[in-house]
Amino acid sequence: MSKEIAPVMSTYGVARVKVPASTAxxxxxxxxxxxxxxxxxxxxxxxxEETVFHLYGDxxxxxxxxxxxxxxxVAQMVFAEAGVAVPEISISMYSEIPLTRGLGSSASAIxxxxxxxxxxxxxxxxxxxxxxxxxxxxKHPDNVGASLFGGIITAVWDGAHADYVRLEPxxxxxxxxxxxxxxxxTTKARGxxxxxISVSDAVYNISRTSLMTASFxxxxxxxxxxxxxxxxxxxxxxxxxxxxxxxxAEAPSHGALGIALSGAGPTLLCxxxxxxxxxxxxxxxxxxxxxxxxxxAQTCWLMPCTSGVxxxxxxxxxxxxxxxxxxIKGEVRS
Numbered sequence: 001m002s003k004e005i006a007p008v009m010s011t012y013g014v015a016r017v018k019v020p021a022s023t024a025x026x027x028x029x030x031x032x033x034x035x036x037x038x039x040x041x042x043x044x045x046x047x048x049e050e051t052v053f054h055l056y057g058d059x060x061x062x063x064x065x066x067x068x069x070x071x072x073x074v075a076q077m078v079f080a081e082a083g084v085a086v087p088e089i090s091i092s093m094y095s096e097i098p099l100t101r102g103l104g105s106s107a108s109a110i111x112x113x114x115x116x117x118x119x120x121x122x123x124x125x126x127x128x129x130x131x132x133x134x135x136x137x138x139k140h141p142d143n144v145g146a147s148l149f150g151g152i153i154t155a156v157w158d159g160a161h162a163d164y165v166r167l168e169p170x171x172x173x174x175x176x177x178x179x180x181x182x183x184x185x186t187t188k189a190r191g192x193x194x195x196x197i198s199v200s201d202a203v204y205n206i207s208r209t210s211l212m213t214a215s216f217x218x219x220x221x222x223x224x225x226x227x228x229x230x231x232x233x234x235x236x237x238x239x240x241x242x243x244x245x246x247x248x249a250e251a252p253s254h255g256a257l258g259i260a261l262s263g264a265g266p267t268l269l270c271x272x273x274x275x276x277x278x279x280x281x282x283x284x285x286x287x288x289x290x291x292x293x294x295x296x297a298q299t300c301w302l303m304p305c306t307s308g309v310x311x312x313x314x315x316x317x318x319x320x321x322x323x324x325x326x327x328i329k330g331e332v333r334s
Contacts, residue, residue, distance in 0.1 A: 015119035016324075017042070020147055021038075022107055026260055038302055039097045041094070044093075045090070047086055051089055057095055057096065078133070081129070094324075098267075102263035102264050131164070151168055169216070172275060175302045181298070183266075189264035197232060208226070208227045212227035228258030247289055251282065287299060
């Protein structure tokens, strides 16, 4: 039975949201393990006389500026679920999360848009409902869970409901990502995967996913090198990313605890002990390997992000003339 949609009776406030990027799979945990990373998107949403978009930053190039925009679509999902009608909204967004690079750009947009819409109308939906809605849309819970809750997420999805456990990242865990300067659509990366796997490969990944999760929970960084291995997706996707096979095979000998494809790629992610003395060597190895294969790439050192999405609701008279862009200038990474 469909919900009755009530007309807007009063003007809502202005929602401002900050949502982190994420990495998924972490090697063996295909569609089940995720971790939040401190690259962010900022979103401002409010009721308007007509729908308008203000999109800022290089990562917003090519993003739709009409009602096909993902932020608008997920906002309307939230309004419908809450039983309110807000057909026209103003959306502002700035993002430093690279698009289609395996760092959860779509998941951050889904979570950011849903939380902004929910905040704008007084937060009638709880996080569990938003998690289910986001997972239904994304079809896997790892990225959206990490962006929503922060930290490390292990989650399952039964087609209707997502269950998760959030783990606090080990204190000495650091992340080095190498981001190739080309995009890889998730649909293409999923298209190369086999439809059937052997029992031995299933056991291989199940055992390593279990060990990986236990390693994080117990702070046993010494086990990551053996746990962060995979037979379900990385061997099939390696052909899409020049240099990937060499990086997976040799990064641990240059100081990485482990290395994996970030989500569907093409970004690769190294987990590193903060006390490691070969960080410069590892970073140079990643860059040089990409260059050997004719790929331009940038590297970035990050700490796991322990906080998920954050939001605030402002009334127009409370904003003190601090514009969205002024807010971004005060928060964006240098």
